[in-house]
Amino acid sequence: MGRSFASDNNTPVHPKIMQAIIEANKEDFVSYGDDPYTRRAEELLRHHFGAEAHPFLVFTGTAANVLGLSAVLSPYHAVIAPATSHINVDECGALENITGSKLLTVPTTDGKLTPSQAAPFLHALGVEHHAQPRVISITQPTELGTVYSQAEIKELAVFAHDNGLYLHMDGARLANAAAFLHTSLKDITADAGVDILSFGGTKNGMMFGESVILFSKKAASSFKYIRKQGMQLGSKMRYLAAQFIAYLNDHLWLKNAEHANTMARILAEKAALLPGAEIFQPVETNGVFLRLPHKAIKPLQEKSFFYVWDEEAGEVRWMTSYDTTEKDIDEFIAEARAVLQEIHEGH
Ligand SMILES: Cc1ncc(COP(=O)(O)O)c(C=O)c1O
Structure with a gap:
Protein backbone atom coordinates (compact mmCIF):
# COMPACT_ATOMS: atom_id res chain seq x y z
CA MET A 1 0.00 0.00 0.00
CA GLY A 2 2.88 2.41 0.71
CA ARG A 3 2.50 5.34 3.05
CA SER A 4 -1.09 6.34 3.76
CA PHE A 5 -2.42 9.76 4.67
CA ALA A 6 -5.91 8.33 5.18
CA SER A 7 -5.85 7.60 8.89
CA ASP A 8 -3.61 7.13 11.88
CA ASN A 9 -5.34 3.74 12.16
CA ASN A 10 -3.40 2.61 9.08
CA THR A 11 0.04 2.59 10.68
CA PRO A 12 2.02 -0.41 11.80
CA VAL A 13 2.40 -0.99 15.53
CA HIS A 14 5.14 1.06 17.21
CA PRO A 15 8.21 -1.17 17.79
CA LYS A 16 8.20 -0.45 21.54
CA ILE A 17 4.59 -1.60 21.77
CA MET A 18 5.33 -4.72 19.76
CA GLN A 19 8.31 -5.45 22.01
CA ALA A 20 6.09 -5.06 25.08
CA ILE A 21 3.66 -7.63 23.65
CA ILE A 22 6.52 -10.05 22.97
CA GLU A 23 7.88 -9.62 26.49
CA ALA A 24 4.44 -10.33 27.97
CA ASN A 25 4.38 -13.57 26.01
CA LYS A 26 6.77 -15.69 28.07
CA GLU A 27 4.77 -17.51 30.72
CA ASP A 28 1.30 -18.19 32.12
CA PHE A 29 -0.66 -15.51 33.94
CA VAL A 30 -4.11 -15.46 35.44
CA SER A 31 -6.67 -14.23 32.90
CA TYR A 32 -9.39 -11.54 32.81
CA GLY A 33 -7.17 -8.78 34.19
CA ASP A 34 -6.09 -10.41 37.42
CA ASP A 35 -2.45 -10.20 36.37
CA PRO A 36 0.55 -7.95 37.12
CA TYR A 37 0.46 -6.28 33.69
CA THR A 38 -3.10 -5.08 34.12
CA ARG A 39 -2.38 -3.88 37.65
CA ARG A 40 0.63 -1.91 36.41
CA ALA A 41 -1.30 -0.42 33.46
CA GLU A 42 -4.10 0.67 35.80
CA GLU A 43 -1.52 2.18 38.15
CA LEU A 44 0.03 4.13 35.28
CA LEU A 45 -3.38 5.34 34.12
CA ARG A 46 -4.05 6.59 37.65
CA HIS A 47 -0.64 8.26 37.62
CA HIS A 48 -1.57 10.16 34.43
CA PHE A 49 -5.22 10.87 35.20
CA GLY A 50 -5.16 11.21 38.99
CA ALA A 51 -6.07 9.16 42.02
CA GLU A 52 -9.81 9.58 41.32
CA ALA A 53 -9.50 7.82 37.95
CA HIS A 54 -11.02 4.34 37.66
CA PRO A 55 -9.61 2.76 34.49
CA PHE A 56 -11.02 -0.18 32.53
CA LEU A 57 -9.24 -1.55 29.46
CA VAL A 58 -11.27 -2.39 26.35
CA PHE A 59 -10.49 -3.28 22.76
CA THR A 60 -12.14 -0.63 20.57
CA GLY A 61 -12.90 3.06 20.71
CA THR A 62 -16.54 2.45 19.89
CA ALA A 63 -16.80 0.09 22.86
CA ALA A 64 -15.10 2.64 25.11
CA ASN A 65 -17.60 5.32 24.10
CA VAL A 66 -20.72 3.18 24.23
CA LEU A 67 -19.89 1.30 27.42
CA GLY A 68 -18.60 4.40 29.20
CA LEU A 69 -21.79 6.25 28.36
CA SER A 70 -23.96 3.31 29.27
CA ALA A 71 -22.66 3.59 32.84
CA VAL A 72 -25.02 6.54 33.32
CA LEU A 73 -27.74 6.06 30.69
CA SER A 74 -31.23 4.56 30.75
CA PRO A 75 -33.29 4.13 27.57
CA TYR A 76 -35.29 7.31 28.32
CA HIS A 77 -32.12 9.44 28.39
CA ALA A 78 -30.49 11.56 25.69
CA VAL A 79 -26.89 12.51 24.89
CA ILE A 80 -26.12 15.97 23.49
CA ALA A 81 -23.19 15.88 21.05
CA PRO A 82 -21.84 17.75 18.03
CA ALA A 83 -23.28 16.45 14.75
CA THR A 84 -19.76 15.52 13.63
CA SER A 85 -19.13 13.31 16.68
CA HIS A 86 -17.85 9.80 16.11
CA ILE A 87 -20.69 8.42 18.27
CA ASN A 88 -23.14 10.04 15.84
CA VAL A 89 -21.49 9.49 12.47
CA ASP A 90 -19.14 6.54 12.66
CA GLU A 91 -20.43 4.02 15.18
CA CYS A 92 -23.34 2.60 13.20
CA GLY A 93 -25.87 3.72 15.79
CA ALA A 94 -24.19 1.55 18.46
CA LEU A 95 -25.02 3.98 21.25
CA GLU A 96 -28.71 4.05 20.39
CA ASN A 97 -28.77 0.29 19.87
CA ILE A 98 -26.97 -0.69 23.06
CA THR A 99 -28.34 1.93 25.45
CA GLY A 100 -31.70 2.76 23.86
CA SER A 101 -30.87 6.43 24.50
CA LYS A 102 -31.39 9.19 21.97
CA LEU A 103 -28.63 11.28 20.45
CA LEU A 104 -29.35 15.01 20.19
CA THR A 105 -26.94 16.47 17.67
CA VAL A 106 -25.72 20.02 17.27
CA PRO A 107 -24.33 21.41 14.01
CA THR A 108 -21.00 23.19 14.55
CA THR A 109 -18.47 24.85 12.26
CA ASP A 110 -15.36 23.40 13.89
CA GLY A 111 -16.57 20.28 15.69
CA LYS A 112 -16.62 22.07 19.06
CA LEU A 113 -19.68 22.40 21.26
CA THR A 114 -20.44 25.35 23.55
CA PRO A 115 -22.83 25.57 26.52
CA SER A 116 -25.07 27.98 24.62
CA GLN A 117 -25.49 25.44 21.81
CA ALA A 118 -26.45 22.74 24.32
CA ALA A 119 -28.75 24.97 26.37
CA PRO A 120 -31.89 24.79 24.15
CA PHE A 121 -32.06 21.00 24.67
CA LEU A 122 -32.43 21.45 28.41
CA HIS A 123 -36.01 22.74 28.09
CA ALA A 124 -36.86 19.03 27.81
CA LEU A 125 -35.70 18.33 31.36
CA GLY A 126 -38.56 17.05 33.48
CA VAL A 127 -40.99 16.86 30.55
CA GLU A 128 -42.13 13.28 30.19
CA HIS A 129 -42.75 13.59 26.45
CA HIS A 130 -39.08 14.19 25.75
CA ALA A 131 -35.99 12.03 26.10
CA GLN A 132 -34.15 13.38 29.13
CA PRO A 133 -30.74 14.98 28.49
CA ARG A 134 -28.27 13.14 30.71
CA VAL A 135 -24.85 13.64 29.15
CA ILE A 136 -22.97 16.19 27.08
CA SER A 137 -20.44 14.36 24.93
CA ILE A 138 -17.45 16.07 23.34
CA THR A 139 -14.45 14.78 21.40
CA GLN A 140 -10.94 15.98 22.26
CA PRO A 141 -9.44 16.66 19.77
CA THR A 142 -12.58 16.91 17.68
CA GLU A 143 -13.18 14.85 14.58
CA LEU A 144 -12.09 18.00 12.69
CA GLY A 145 -8.74 18.07 14.48
CA THR A 146 -9.57 21.13 16.58
CA VAL A 147 -8.84 21.31 20.29
CA TYR A 148 -10.84 22.51 23.30
CA SER A 149 -8.82 24.56 25.81
CA GLN A 150 -8.99 23.53 29.44
CA ALA A 151 -11.17 26.60 30.09
CA GLU A 152 -13.64 25.57 27.38
CA ILE A 153 -13.92 22.06 28.83
CA LYS A 154 -14.36 23.44 32.34
CA GLU A 155 -17.12 25.73 31.14
CA LEU A 156 -18.95 22.77 29.59
CA ALA A 157 -18.44 20.68 32.74
CA VAL A 158 -19.82 23.40 35.01
CA PHE A 159 -22.77 23.87 32.66
CA ALA A 160 -23.45 20.13 32.56
CA HIS A 161 -23.13 19.67 36.33
CA ASP A 162 -25.26 22.74 37.14
CA ASN A 163 -28.02 21.13 35.11
CA GLY A 164 -27.61 17.64 36.57
CA LEU A 165 -25.83 16.25 33.47
CA TYR A 166 -22.51 14.43 33.04
CA LEU A 167 -19.65 15.42 30.75
CA HIS A 168 -18.29 12.62 28.54
CA MET A 169 -15.14 12.98 26.48
CA ASP A 170 -14.20 10.83 23.50
CA GLY A 171 -10.43 10.93 23.77
CA ALA A 172 -9.53 8.48 21.05
CA ARG A 173 -6.73 10.95 20.18
CA LEU A 174 -6.40 12.69 23.55
CA ALA A 175 -2.60 12.50 23.36
CA ASN A 176 -2.62 14.75 20.30
CA ALA A 177 -4.70 17.36 22.13
CA ALA A 178 -2.41 17.30 25.19
CA ALA A 179 0.61 17.64 22.90
CA PHE A 180 -0.95 20.64 21.16
CA LEU A 181 -1.81 22.34 24.45
CA HIS A 182 1.55 21.44 26.05
CA THR A 183 -0.29 20.10 29.03
CA SER A 184 -0.90 16.89 30.95
CA LEU A 185 -3.63 14.35 30.26
CA LYS A 186 -5.10 15.11 33.68
CA ASP A 187 -5.29 18.86 33.07
CA ILE A 188 -7.83 18.48 30.26
CA THR A 189 -9.83 15.63 31.80
CA ALA A 190 -10.03 15.15 35.59
CA ASP A 191 -9.00 18.73 36.37
CA ALA A 192 -11.45 20.13 33.83
CA GLY A 193 -14.46 18.27 35.24
CA VAL A 194 -14.79 15.37 32.80
CA ASP A 195 -16.84 12.54 34.34
CA ILE A 196 -16.44 9.79 31.75
CA LEU A 197 -13.49 9.47 29.40
CA SER A 198 -12.59 7.22 26.48
CA PHE A 199 -8.80 7.25 26.31
CA GLY A 200 -7.35 5.67 23.19
CA GLY A 201 -3.99 4.36 22.11
CA THR A 202 -4.65 2.53 18.84
CA LYS A 203 -4.37 5.67 16.72
CA ASN A 204 -1.05 6.64 18.28
CA GLY A 205 1.05 3.49 17.96
CA MET A 206 -0.73 0.65 19.75
CA MET A 207 -1.93 -2.55 18.09
CA PHE A 208 -5.30 -2.35 19.85
CA GLY A 209 -5.91 -0.62 23.13
CA GLU A 210 -8.54 1.74 24.44
CA SER A 211 -9.84 2.44 27.90
CA VAL A 212 -12.81 3.78 29.76
CA ILE A 213 -11.82 6.04 32.62
CA LEU A 214 -14.53 6.90 35.10
CA PHE A 215 -13.97 9.75 37.53
CA SER A 216 -16.79 8.76 39.86
CA LYS A 217 -16.44 5.93 42.36
CA LYS A 218 -20.17 5.29 42.19
CA ALA A 219 -20.25 4.80 38.40
CA ALA A 220 -17.06 2.74 38.59
CA SER A 221 -18.44 0.36 41.22
CA SER A 222 -20.73 -1.41 38.74
CA PHE A 223 -18.74 -0.85 35.56
CA LYS A 224 -17.02 -4.24 35.65
CA TYR A 225 -20.44 -5.81 35.01
CA ILE A 226 -21.14 -3.39 32.16
CA ARG A 227 -17.79 -4.21 30.53
CA LYS A 228 -18.38 -7.96 30.79
CA GLN A 229 -21.96 -7.73 29.54
CA GLY A 230 -20.65 -5.43 26.81
CA MET A 231 -18.28 -8.22 25.71
CA GLN A 232 -15.11 -6.23 26.31
CA LEU A 233 -13.57 -8.11 29.22
CA GLY A 234 -10.52 -9.61 27.53
CA SER A 235 -9.45 -12.98 28.85
CA LYS A 236 -5.85 -12.33 27.78
CA MET A 237 -6.00 -8.82 29.21
CA ARG A 238 -2.25 -8.76 29.77
CA TYR A 239 -1.63 -8.10 26.05
CA LEU A 240 -3.81 -5.00 26.18
CA ALA A 241 -2.19 -3.94 29.44
CA ALA A 242 1.38 -4.51 28.23
CA GLN A 243 0.70 -2.07 25.40
CA PHE A 244 -0.58 0.60 27.78
CA ILE A 245 2.49 0.15 29.99
CA ALA A 246 4.83 0.79 27.08
CA TYR A 247 2.62 3.62 25.83
CA LEU A 248 2.48 5.48 29.13
CA ASN A 249 6.08 4.84 30.16
CA ASP A 250 8.87 7.07 28.99
CA HIS A 251 6.42 9.56 27.38
CA LEU A 252 5.88 7.40 24.29
C1 LIG B 1 -12.81 10.28 17.51
C2 LIG B 1 -12.94 8.79 17.47
N1 LIG B 1 -13.57 8.16 18.45
C3 LIG B 1 -13.73 6.84 18.48
C4 LIG B 1 -13.22 6.06 17.47
C5 LIG B 1 -13.58 4.59 17.50
O1 LIG B 1 -12.58 3.69 17.41
P1 LIG B 1 -12.83 2.20 16.90
O2 LIG B 1 -12.78 2.26 15.43
O3 LIG B 1 -11.67 1.50 17.54
O4 LIG B 1 -14.11 1.69 17.42
C6 LIG B 1 -12.53 6.65 16.40
C7 LIG B 1 -11.98 5.83 15.31
O5 LIG B 1 -11.62 6.28 14.25
C8 LIG B 1 -12.40 8.06 16.40
O6 LIG B 1 -11.80 8.70 15.39
Whole structure:
Protein backbone atom coordinates (compact mmCIF):
# COMPACT_ATOMS: atom_id res chain seq x y z
CA MET A 1 0.00 0.00 0.00
CA GLY A 2 2.88 2.41 0.71
CA ARG A 3 2.50 5.34 3.05
CA SER A 4 -1.09 6.34 3.76
CA PHE A 5 -2.42 9.76 4.67
CA ALA A 6 -5.91 8.33 5.18
CA SER A 7 -5.85 7.60 8.89
CA ASP A 8 -3.61 7.13 11.88
CA ASN A 9 -5.34 3.74 12.16
CA ASN A 10 -3.40 2.61 9.08
CA THR A 11 0.04 2.59 10.68
CA PRO A 12 2.02 -0.41 11.80
CA VAL A 13 2.40 -0.99 15.53
CA HIS A 14 5.14 1.06 17.21
CA PRO A 15 8.21 -1.17 17.79
CA LYS A 16 8.20 -0.45 21.54
CA ILE A 17 4.59 -1.60 21.77
CA MET A 18 5.33 -4.72 19.76
CA GLN A 19 8.31 -5.45 22.01
CA ALA A 20 6.09 -5.06 25.08
CA ILE A 21 3.66 -7.63 23.65
CA ILE A 22 6.52 -10.05 22.97
CA GLU A 23 7.88 -9.62 26.49
CA ALA A 24 4.44 -10.33 27.97
CA ASN A 25 4.38 -13.57 26.01
CA LYS A 26 6.77 -15.69 28.07
CA GLU A 27 4.77 -17.51 30.72
CA ASP A 28 1.30 -18.19 32.12
CA PHE A 29 -0.66 -15.51 33.94
CA VAL A 30 -4.11 -15.46 35.44
CA SER A 31 -6.67 -14.23 32.90
CA TYR A 32 -9.39 -11.54 32.81
CA GLY A 33 -7.17 -8.78 34.19
CA ASP A 34 -6.09 -10.41 37.42
CA ASP A 35 -2.45 -10.20 36.37
CA PRO A 36 0.55 -7.95 37.12
CA TYR A 37 0.46 -6.28 33.69
CA THR A 38 -3.10 -5.08 34.12
CA ARG A 39 -2.38 -3.88 37.65
CA ARG A 40 0.63 -1.91 36.41
CA ALA A 41 -1.30 -0.42 33.46
CA GLU A 42 -4.10 0.67 35.80
CA GLU A 43 -1.52 2.18 38.15
CA LEU A 44 0.03 4.13 35.28
CA LEU A 45 -3.38 5.34 34.12
CA ARG A 46 -4.05 6.59 37.65
CA HIS A 47 -0.64 8.26 37.62
CA HIS A 48 -1.57 10.16 34.43
CA PHE A 49 -5.22 10.87 35.20
CA GLY A 50 -5.16 11.21 38.99
CA ALA A 51 -6.07 9.16 42.02
CA GLU A 52 -9.81 9.58 41.32
CA ALA A 53 -9.50 7.82 37.95
CA HIS A 54 -11.02 4.34 37.66
CA PRO A 55 -9.61 2.76 34.49
CA PHE A 56 -11.02 -0.18 32.53
CA LEU A 57 -9.24 -1.55 29.46
CA VAL A 58 -11.27 -2.39 26.35
CA PHE A 59 -10.49 -3.28 22.76
CA THR A 60 -12.14 -0.63 20.57
CA GLY A 61 -12.90 3.06 20.71
CA THR A 62 -16.54 2.45 19.89
CA ALA A 63 -16.80 0.09 22.86
CA ALA A 64 -15.10 2.64 25.11
CA ASN A 65 -17.60 5.32 24.10
CA VAL A 66 -20.72 3.18 24.23
CA LEU A 67 -19.89 1.30 27.42
CA GLY A 68 -18.60 4.40 29.20
CA LEU A 69 -21.79 6.25 28.36
CA SER A 70 -23.96 3.31 29.27
CA ALA A 71 -22.66 3.59 32.84
CA VAL A 72 -25.02 6.54 33.32
CA LEU A 73 -27.74 6.06 30.69
CA SER A 74 -31.23 4.56 30.75
CA PRO A 75 -33.29 4.13 27.57
CA TYR A 76 -35.29 7.31 28.32
CA HIS A 77 -32.12 9.44 28.39
CA ALA A 78 -30.49 11.56 25.69
CA VAL A 79 -26.89 12.51 24.89
CA ILE A 80 -26.12 15.97 23.49
CA ALA A 81 -23.19 15.88 21.05
CA PRO A 82 -21.84 17.75 18.03
CA ALA A 83 -23.28 16.45 14.75
CA THR A 84 -19.76 15.52 13.63
CA SER A 85 -19.13 13.31 16.68
CA HIS A 86 -17.85 9.80 16.11
CA ILE A 87 -20.69 8.42 18.27
CA ASN A 88 -23.14 10.04 15.84
CA VAL A 89 -21.49 9.49 12.47
CA ASP A 90 -19.14 6.54 12.66
CA GLU A 91 -20.43 4.02 15.18
CA CYS A 92 -23.34 2.60 13.20
CA GLY A 93 -25.87 3.72 15.79
CA ALA A 94 -24.19 1.55 18.46
CA LEU A 95 -25.02 3.98 21.25
CA GLU A 96 -28.71 4.05 20.39
CA ASN A 97 -28.77 0.29 19.87
CA ILE A 98 -26.97 -0.69 23.06
CA THR A 99 -28.34 1.93 25.45
CA GLY A 100 -31.70 2.76 23.86
CA SER A 101 -30.87 6.43 24.50
CA LYS A 102 -31.39 9.19 21.97
CA LEU A 103 -28.63 11.28 20.45
CA LEU A 104 -29.35 15.01 20.19
CA THR A 105 -26.94 16.47 17.67
CA VAL A 106 -25.72 20.02 17.27
CA PRO A 107 -24.33 21.41 14.01
CA THR A 108 -21.00 23.19 14.55
CA THR A 109 -18.47 24.85 12.26
CA ASP A 110 -15.36 23.40 13.89
CA GLY A 111 -16.57 20.28 15.69
CA LYS A 112 -16.62 22.07 19.06
CA LEU A 113 -19.68 22.40 21.26
CA THR A 114 -20.44 25.35 23.55
CA PRO A 115 -22.83 25.57 26.52
CA SER A 116 -25.07 27.98 24.62
CA GLN A 117 -25.49 25.44 21.81
CA ALA A 118 -26.45 22.74 24.32
CA ALA A 119 -28.75 24.97 26.37
CA PRO A 120 -31.89 24.79 24.15
CA PHE A 121 -32.06 21.00 24.67
CA LEU A 122 -32.43 21.45 28.41
CA HIS A 123 -36.01 22.74 28.09
CA ALA A 124 -36.86 19.03 27.81
CA LEU A 125 -35.70 18.33 31.36
CA GLY A 126 -38.56 17.05 33.48
CA VAL A 127 -40.99 16.86 30.55
CA GLU A 128 -42.13 13.28 30.19
CA HIS A 129 -42.75 13.59 26.45
CA HIS A 130 -39.08 14.19 25.75
CA ALA A 131 -35.99 12.03 26.10
CA GLN A 132 -34.15 13.38 29.13
CA PRO A 133 -30.74 14.98 28.49
CA ARG A 134 -28.27 13.14 30.71
CA VAL A 135 -24.85 13.64 29.15
CA ILE A 136 -22.97 16.19 27.08
CA SER A 137 -20.44 14.36 24.93
CA ILE A 138 -17.45 16.07 23.34
CA THR A 139 -14.45 14.78 21.40
CA GLN A 140 -10.94 15.98 22.26
CA PRO A 141 -9.44 16.66 19.77
CA THR A 142 -12.58 16.91 17.68
CA GLU A 143 -13.18 14.85 14.58
CA LEU A 144 -12.09 18.00 12.69
CA GLY A 145 -8.74 18.07 14.48
CA THR A 146 -9.57 21.13 16.58
CA VAL A 147 -8.84 21.31 20.29
CA TYR A 148 -10.84 22.51 23.30
CA SER A 149 -8.82 24.56 25.81
CA GLN A 150 -8.99 23.53 29.44
CA ALA A 151 -11.17 26.60 30.09
CA GLU A 152 -13.64 25.57 27.38
CA ILE A 153 -13.92 22.06 28.83
CA LYS A 154 -14.36 23.44 32.34
CA GLU A 155 -17.12 25.73 31.14
CA LEU A 156 -18.95 22.77 29.59
CA ALA A 157 -18.44 20.68 32.74
CA VAL A 158 -19.82 23.40 35.01
CA PHE A 159 -22.77 23.87 32.66
CA ALA A 160 -23.45 20.13 32.56
CA HIS A 161 -23.13 19.67 36.33
CA ASP A 162 -25.26 22.74 37.14
CA ASN A 163 -28.02 21.13 35.11
CA GLY A 164 -27.61 17.64 36.57
CA LEU A 165 -25.83 16.25 33.47
CA TYR A 166 -22.51 14.43 33.04
CA LEU A 167 -19.65 15.42 30.75
CA HIS A 168 -18.29 12.62 28.54
CA MET A 169 -15.14 12.98 26.48
CA ASP A 170 -14.20 10.83 23.50
CA GLY A 171 -10.43 10.93 23.77
CA ALA A 172 -9.53 8.48 21.05
CA ARG A 173 -6.73 10.95 20.18
CA LEU A 174 -6.40 12.69 23.55
CA ALA A 175 -2.60 12.50 23.36
CA ASN A 176 -2.62 14.75 20.30
CA ALA A 177 -4.70 17.36 22.13
CA ALA A 178 -2.41 17.30 25.19
CA ALA A 179 0.61 17.64 22.90
CA PHE A 180 -0.95 20.64 21.16
CA LEU A 181 -1.81 22.34 24.45
CA HIS A 182 1.55 21.44 26.05
CA THR A 183 -0.29 20.10 29.03
CA SER A 184 -0.90 16.89 30.95
CA LEU A 185 -3.63 14.35 30.26
CA LYS A 186 -5.10 15.11 33.68
CA ASP A 187 -5.29 18.86 33.07
CA ILE A 188 -7.83 18.48 30.26
CA THR A 189 -9.83 15.63 31.80
CA ALA A 190 -10.03 15.15 35.59
CA ASP A 191 -9.00 18.73 36.37
CA ALA A 192 -11.45 20.13 33.83
CA GLY A 193 -14.46 18.27 35.24
CA VAL A 194 -14.79 15.37 32.80
CA ASP A 195 -16.84 12.54 34.34
CA ILE A 196 -16.44 9.79 31.75
CA LEU A 197 -13.49 9.47 29.40
CA SER A 198 -12.59 7.22 26.48
CA PHE A 199 -8.80 7.25 26.31
CA GLY A 200 -7.35 5.67 23.19
CA GLY A 201 -3.99 4.36 22.11
CA THR A 202 -4.65 2.53 18.84
CA LYS A 203 -4.37 5.67 16.72
CA ASN A 204 -1.05 6.64 18.28
CA GLY A 205 1.05 3.49 17.96
CA MET A 206 -0.73 0.65 19.75
CA MET A 207 -1.93 -2.55 18.09
CA PHE A 208 -5.30 -2.35 19.85
CA GLY A 209 -5.91 -0.62 23.13
CA GLU A 210 -8.54 1.74 24.44
CA SER A 211 -9.84 2.44 27.90
CA VAL A 212 -12.81 3.78 29.76
CA ILE A 213 -11.82 6.04 32.62
CA LEU A 214 -14.53 6.90 35.10
CA PHE A 215 -13.97 9.75 37.53
CA SER A 216 -16.79 8.76 39.86
CA LYS A 217 -16.44 5.93 42.36
CA LYS A 218 -20.17 5.29 42.19
CA ALA A 219 -20.25 4.80 38.40
CA ALA A 220 -17.06 2.74 38.59
CA SER A 221 -18.44 0.36 41.22
CA SER A 222 -20.73 -1.41 38.74
CA PHE A 223 -18.74 -0.85 35.56
CA LYS A 224 -17.02 -4.24 35.65
CA TYR A 225 -20.44 -5.81 35.01
CA ILE A 226 -21.14 -3.39 32.16
CA ARG A 227 -17.79 -4.21 30.53
CA LYS A 228 -18.38 -7.96 30.79
CA GLN A 229 -21.96 -7.73 29.54
CA GLY A 230 -20.65 -5.43 26.81
CA MET A 231 -18.28 -8.22 25.71
CA GLN A 232 -15.11 -6.23 26.31
CA LEU A 233 -13.57 -8.11 29.22
CA GLY A 234 -10.52 -9.61 27.53
CA SER A 235 -9.45 -12.98 28.85
CA LYS A 236 -5.85 -12.33 27.78
CA MET A 237 -6.00 -8.82 29.21
CA ARG A 238 -2.25 -8.76 29.77
CA TYR A 239 -1.63 -8.10 26.05
CA LEU A 240 -3.81 -5.00 26.18
CA ALA A 241 -2.19 -3.94 29.44
CA ALA A 242 1.38 -4.51 28.23
CA GLN A 243 0.70 -2.07 25.40
CA PHE A 244 -0.58 0.60 27.78
CA ILE A 245 2.49 0.15 29.99
CA ALA A 246 4.83 0.79 27.08
CA TYR A 247 2.62 3.62 25.83
CA LEU A 248 2.48 5.48 29.13
CA ASN A 249 6.08 4.84 30.16
CA ASP A 250 8.87 7.07 28.99
CA HIS A 251 6.42 9.56 27.38
CA LEU A 252 5.88 7.40 24.29
CA TRP A 253 2.28 8.66 24.05
CA LEU A 254 3.52 12.25 23.99
CA LYS A 255 6.48 11.75 21.66
CA ASN A 256 4.26 9.95 19.13
CA ALA A 257 1.55 12.60 19.31
CA GLU A 258 4.00 15.50 19.09
CA HIS A 259 5.55 13.95 16.01
CA ALA A 260 2.18 13.35 14.33
CA ASN A 261 1.11 16.94 15.08
CA THR A 262 4.37 18.37 13.74
CA MET A 263 4.03 16.35 10.54
CA ALA A 264 0.47 17.66 10.08
CA ARG A 265 1.72 21.24 10.42
CA ILE A 266 4.38 20.62 7.78
CA LEU A 267 1.87 18.87 5.53
CA ALA A 268 -0.52 21.81 5.91
CA GLU A 269 2.16 24.40 5.12
CA LYS A 270 2.98 22.58 1.90
CA ALA A 271 -0.66 21.81 1.04
CA ALA A 272 -1.57 25.50 1.40
CA LEU A 273 0.67 26.23 -1.61
CA LEU A 274 -1.04 23.71 -3.89
CA PRO A 275 -3.07 25.26 -6.73
CA GLY A 276 -6.80 25.00 -6.00
CA ALA A 277 -6.39 23.61 -2.46
CA GLU A 278 -7.91 25.43 0.50
CA ILE A 279 -7.42 24.40 4.13
CA PHE A 280 -10.68 25.01 5.96
CA GLN A 281 -9.92 24.05 9.57
CA PRO A 282 -7.10 25.19 11.82
CA VAL A 283 -4.45 22.48 11.93
CA GLU A 284 -4.09 21.90 15.66
CA THR A 285 -3.47 18.16 15.84
CA ASN A 286 -2.78 15.49 13.20
CA GLY A 287 -5.55 16.07 10.67
CA VAL A 288 -5.46 18.46 7.72
CA PHE A 289 -8.90 19.27 6.33
CA LEU A 290 -8.96 20.82 2.90
CA ARG A 291 -11.17 21.53 -0.08
CA LEU A 292 -9.97 20.28 -3.42
CA PRO A 293 -11.47 20.67 -6.88
CA HIS A 294 -13.93 17.76 -7.27
CA LYS A 295 -12.13 16.54 -10.37
CA ALA A 296 -8.84 16.13 -8.47
CA ILE A 297 -10.06 13.88 -5.69
CA LYS A 298 -10.42 10.51 -7.44
CA PRO A 299 -7.16 10.69 -9.44
CA LEU A 300 -5.27 11.65 -6.30
CA GLN A 301 -6.92 8.93 -4.23
CA GLU A 302 -5.78 6.44 -6.83
CA LYS A 303 -2.19 7.45 -6.16
CA SER A 304 -2.47 7.66 -2.34
CA PHE A 305 -5.71 6.75 -0.65
CA PHE A 306 -7.40 9.20 1.76
CA TYR A 307 -10.94 9.80 2.95
CA VAL A 308 -13.45 12.26 1.55
CA TRP A 309 -14.98 14.23 4.41
CA ASP A 310 -17.83 15.86 2.50
CA GLU A 311 -18.50 14.61 -1.00
CA GLU A 312 -20.65 17.58 -2.07
CA ALA A 313 -18.29 20.24 -0.76
CA GLY A 314 -15.14 18.52 -2.07
CA GLU A 315 -13.73 18.34 1.46
CA VAL A 316 -11.09 15.76 2.29
CA ARG A 317 -9.09 14.70 5.32
CA TRP A 318 -5.37 14.05 5.22
CA MET A 319 -3.97 12.56 8.36
CA THR A 320 -0.47 12.11 9.71
CA SER A 321 0.71 9.68 12.36
CA TYR A 322 3.59 8.84 14.68
CA ASP A 323 5.61 7.39 11.84
CA THR A 324 4.97 9.90 9.04
CA THR A 325 8.23 11.28 7.62
CA GLU A 326 8.97 14.53 5.78
CA LYS A 327 9.94 12.40 2.78
CA ASP A 328 6.44 10.84 2.80
CA ILE A 329 4.98 14.33 2.86
CA ASP A 330 7.15 15.57 0.01
CA GLU A 331 6.24 12.59 -2.15
CA PHE A 332 2.53 12.98 -1.41
CA ILE A 333 2.61 16.73 -2.08
CA ALA A 334 4.43 16.15 -5.37
CA GLU A 335 1.69 13.72 -6.44
CA ALA A 336 -1.00 16.20 -5.42
CA ARG A 337 0.74 19.05 -7.24
CA ALA A 338 0.95 17.03 -10.45
CA VAL A 339 -2.76 16.11 -10.33
CA LEU A 340 -3.89 19.64 -9.42
CA GLN A 341 -1.69 21.30 -12.02
CA GLU A 342 -3.06 19.03 -14.72
CA ILE A 343 -6.62 19.99 -13.73
CA HIS A 344 -5.69 23.64 -13.41
CA GLU A 345 -4.30 23.63 -16.94
CA GLY A 346 -7.52 22.04 -18.15
CA HIS A 347 -6.17 18.64 -19.27
C1 LIG B 1 -12.81 10.28 17.51
C2 LIG B 1 -12.94 8.79 17.47
N1 LIG B 1 -13.57 8.16 18.45
C3 LIG B 1 -13.73 6.84 18.48
C4 LIG B 1 -13.22 6.06 17.47
C5 LIG B 1 -13.58 4.59 17.50
O1 LIG B 1 -12.58 3.69 17.41
P1 LIG B 1 -12.83 2.20 16.90
O2 LIG B 1 -12.78 2.26 15.43
O3 LIG B 1 -11.67 1.50 17.54
O4 LIG B 1 -14.11 1.69 17.42
C6 LIG B 1 -12.53 6.65 16.40
C7 LIG B 1 -11.98 5.83 15.31
O5 LIG B 1 -11.62 6.28 14.25
C8 LIG B 1 -12.40 8.06 16.40
O6 LIG B 1 -11.80 8.70 15.39
